[in-house]
Amino acid sequence: GAGVSQTPSNKVTEKGKYVELRCDPISGHTALYWYRQSLGQGPEFLIYFQGTGAADDSGLPNDRFFAVRPEGSVSTLKIQRTERGDSAVYLCASSSGVEQFFGPGTRLTVL
């Protein structure tokens, strides 16, 4: 079956611009997670959705970051006024239990 998909695979933007990153989870998975992976490091948690609601957003670094999951399936991570330090791979994962399955990620580069 289809895994977690993320679009775009790569995004290059300029400092100060707004970006949206999309995640399409595995069908039937009610839990969806966003992580951020900087070069040479392990993924770091950003936010977790159970259904449509954000159950835990403690990993969002500041109020420039926001995520939604309006219908309990696809999720969008939104970053306002991007900074060079936001450059990283943004990973999405979904689960129906304790195992989390990751998508290929979106590589964001802020120039």
Next chain:
Amino acid sequence: QQQVKQSPQSLIVQKGGIPIINCAYENTAFDYFPWYQQFPGKGPALLIAIRPDVSEKKEGRFTISFNKSAKQFSLHIMDSQPGDSATYFCAAIKAAGNKLTFGGGTRVLVKP
């Protein structure tokens, strides 16, 4: 605070060797310990996982050893192959519906 510490950062072995990656955790509330394999440009792929009530788990050529009292666990790759060359991450989670806490990763290179 780094809750999951992973070592070594990198490892080189010959084909057929046994790379061993070690992880230590601090939070005794962690209840599930997965390992992920990541190839360049790809997302992490779940490899094998263990719960603290089990001391060892094998799946194919991958074995996890778990020491609950020491709060340590390790991954062994038996009869390693060049195709196993990747970055491996240990992780820990309290329960379903919680965030994964990852170690820093180990880059494994298996030479032919």
